[in-house]
Amino acid sequence: MNTNDVDRDMRLQVEAERAEREGLPAGRDPRVDRYRLVMRALRQPLEPRLPADFDSRVAELALQRDGDGFEDLLVSLLLLAMGIGALLFVGPSLAKMAQSIVNISLPQLPWHSAVMAGICIGVVWAVDRLLTLQGWKRTHPGACVF
């Protein structure tokens, strides 16, 4: 396409835009009118549209995510506290266990260490179950509600 064609088309598009904006009558120049038709087609509303309840559902989801963030923080703090507590309680036993591993002999493993490990696993499992039962745990964090 040469420069003259580009200039001519630019002029036609500007004229068509002005004619549409000012509501000028058609029929003066069919080339301008065809551009006016193109512009009218471009102004037509899009189909399909978003569902009617889009606003409320997305707003609800956003608020839910806010809550999730706070709950995630609480759960993290709880787990951290449990970890520190476990270290304080189990620390001496762990030290003993480390010593006994040095002189490894299965029948001599301290039984209370095994019990403490069992308690830790039990507590983690109970917290997980509790969160699931309360519906706090998200199954599909990014799932679309539509």
Added chain:
Amino acid sequence: MSDDQELVTAVIARAPGAFERLIARHKALVWHVVYRMVKHPEDARELSQDVFLRVHQRLHQYRFESSLATWIGRVAFSVASRHLQKKRLPLAEPANDEESDALDDVGDGFDLEAACADRETMQLLNAAIEELPPVQRTLVTLYHLDEMGITEIGTITGLPEGTVKNYLFRARQRLRRQLETRLGVTA
């Protein structure tokens, strides 16, 4: 305080109903950008949701340097572009200066109002719009349907104003050509 400022402050303060109001005000724009970019209704709905969740999460970063609509439009364009890039779909096509037509020869009695009322002609134009490359399709919609200015469109898409004007020009020219082929106008 402007409308935008008032709404943004309310959303950040978690005022009841504020975010829903924001969505209601800007969902048309987001839908236009996302649907025009990705074309697939299901994907577009999901991505529109993502756009608003992102807006909700990052609204505190909005500095009122542009209108809220432009800022949200930018988020929408970025989400949709990333989706297309992940699918390795081209966003725009390179400019093609080789095509030529001889519009000067056209002297037919084209009736604008009759063509506008003709369902088949409008359907053809809509199909031709759908066939435009994603970025051009989005630009013509933002310009003609959302009545946004070139500067705002440039901010939303991150394209220089000259490129926006060039894409708009070429898209309209391409649609006019398709229309003439349908009408059997001698080129």
